[in-house]
Amino acid sequence: MIAKLEITRNYINGDWQEAKTRETMTSVNPATGEIVGESQKSGLEDIKLAIKLAKAAFHTSDWRSNSSRRSDALMQWAYKLKENREEIARILTTENGKPIKESRIELDACIDTLKYFAGMARSIFGRSINLSTTSYGIIDKEPIGVVGIISPWNWPAMLMIREVAPALAAGNAVVLKPASRTPLISTAIVKLIEENSDFPPGIVNIVSGPGKVIGDEMTTNPDVNAISFTGDTTTGKNLMKKAAEKVKKLALELGGKSPNIIFPDANLNKAIQAVAKSAFITAGQMCFAGSRVIVHESIHEEVVEGLRKQAEKLKVGNGLIETTDMGPVISEEQLNKILEYCEIGRRDAKLITGGNRLTGGDYDKGYYIEPTIFDQVPIESRIAQEEIFGPVLAIQVFRDEKEAISLANGTIFGLAAGVWTKDVNRAVRIAKKVEAGTVWINTYNKNYPQAEFGGYKESGIGRTRGIEGLMEYTETKHINIEIEE
Known part of the structure; x- marks a missing residue:
């Protein structure tokens, strides 16, 4: 069980560090009203650093081109999560309040998702086209770059992994902003990769803090190439407006009344x-x-x-x-x-x-x-x-x-x-x-994990899970070759 007043730190470029603000936020157990831990209340300097180093990792490591490495990294993460399932389930229940049996189900879904996208990392496919007698086309799928992922508090483990896994499988670097009410569980899951050498430093980063600071910077920073957000429709609409300034790619899973x-x-x-x-x-x-x-x-x-x-x-x-x-x-x-x-x-x-x-x-x-x-x-x-x-x-x-x-x-x-x-x-x-x-x-x-999920109307845009969920985190490039006869 999580120790009271455990303090989590940001994970930036493979290093655990305190926020430059020297401020923290508290996590409360909704079942008892007790403070169970603290996380970093990060500021602009922290999130800008994480984005900068994520971009550097994307461009300087072989992550984007080495599908075997990505597959191995995600599979090891899945096995590590399975080994620590019960401890992390208790953290999830303590911070979120849901029954422990639901927490176990949520973590099992995380494990399954990581395994699925570990396999899909080797299956990024495009197509070829004979355009004419002398022209040949390759339709290539490439990673986008740096993906900012803003996850919610209701299923904070699964809804984070559901986006992180395909983003990483596609070859991107990620910067995660956990929900301010549940940063402990998100950080505990990220902590499982710190000894996983298949993850280059800077490919996975997590920065906790208020959405109006961290989320807004991720949405407007030109070095973040795409944003994934799961949450309420009103916030999703505001993100769309801000992302429009940079014509930034968005994946939104929003509200429902099913x-x-x-x-x-x-x-x-x-x-x-x-x-x-x-x-x-x-x-x-x-x-x-x-x-x-x-x-x-x-x-x-x-x-x-x-x-x-x-x-x-x-x-x-x-x-x-x-x-x-x-x-x-x-x-x-x-x-x-x-x-x-x-x-x-x-x-x-x-x-x-x-x-x-x-x-x-x-x-x-x-x-x-x-x-x-x-x-x-x-x-x-x-x-x-x-x-x-x-x-x-x-x-x-x-x-x-x-x-x-x-x-x-x-x-x-x-x-x-x-x-x-x-x-x-x-x-x-x-x-x-x-x-x-x-x-x-x-x-x-x-x-x-193999079946797409997403919304019509004001329930969101784009799809998560499955092949389309993987392709959400890619760009499509046409490479045209003129053949000399």
Whole structure:
């Protein structure tokens, strides 16, 4: 378990160092309210140095051209993470609050992702074209250069590795800015590479600090060639505006308001359990949380009652307790925001269960809220339209397929969706009409490193994971050869 007041440092050019500001930030355990560690509150001098040395490493090492080295480096990182999985899972739970069983799942996903992109590092491919009788073209894929990666606090390990692994596999150097609420876990994972000689100094750097300083500099600095950001839509839009000044390449995975559409012929027992899990995993603090249920009127009451039972049997508590099903939310600020949405829900809809802060005993030390369900939610209600980022589920009713699709597509978001039916034709028909980057059929929240993920509409641009996720971190070059006969 992480020691209280452990102080992490920035990792720049293969060296652990304190911020030039000599200032630190505190990390708080959301389950207890206790300070569990400190990280560097870096300034402009720190991030500029990291970018400068990352650029030098990219241009002077053989990283960009040695695919075998990149593959070996990523595979060793995966094995090192596997060796330290339990210790790092406890750090993750302590700093983020999620149940320890979720932390293990998250780290397993990190390991799998590193292994996948270790293999893909040797598979960067272009194509050749016979352009004419005397002209031959090579379409080449090259690394971009320095990639700035800004990761969130909700799944801070996986959502960092999900971007770092393909960026490195493609041959880039990276500068990481961890979320200010969860820098300890991000730094702990980066620390695993310090004895890995396959990583040239400067290829991987991590600098903690406020987003308005570190993130803004990464976005506007001309020596950062691309930015990857995972987080809320408002911040993503601001990054786009700033990056536009340099016409900088962006990969954005932003907010969601993902629906599960349940038809009368669905396996309701399976659907209800999966839908509840999708809504309340990580206390609902997931970009693709199944935060809306769109259910056919004929099974409405049965589904509502089933979801209520699932929500009320969840054990909410400290994530380090093995039997905990749902931990606290990340902060007092986030808790108050969720409670404000619950008040909106009480006015606009029918409260089925939850809606209150949990108090008494150990609950008073942390930021706990009941799993919450609202029924009869109007499509125009803010709890149906806005990303709450908390354990709040909104239920809506449909009469036919047309209405179901209209409700599913009735927000600015389009990250993910679920369709529940035994009718294969209907399932595919709906999946093709729903405006979302991922549509799960008779399941939810199944993610794989080899399958692309990303959003439609205001849920983001670009794709992560899979071949397209790898190619996001490359430039395309046409090399034309004139052949003399």
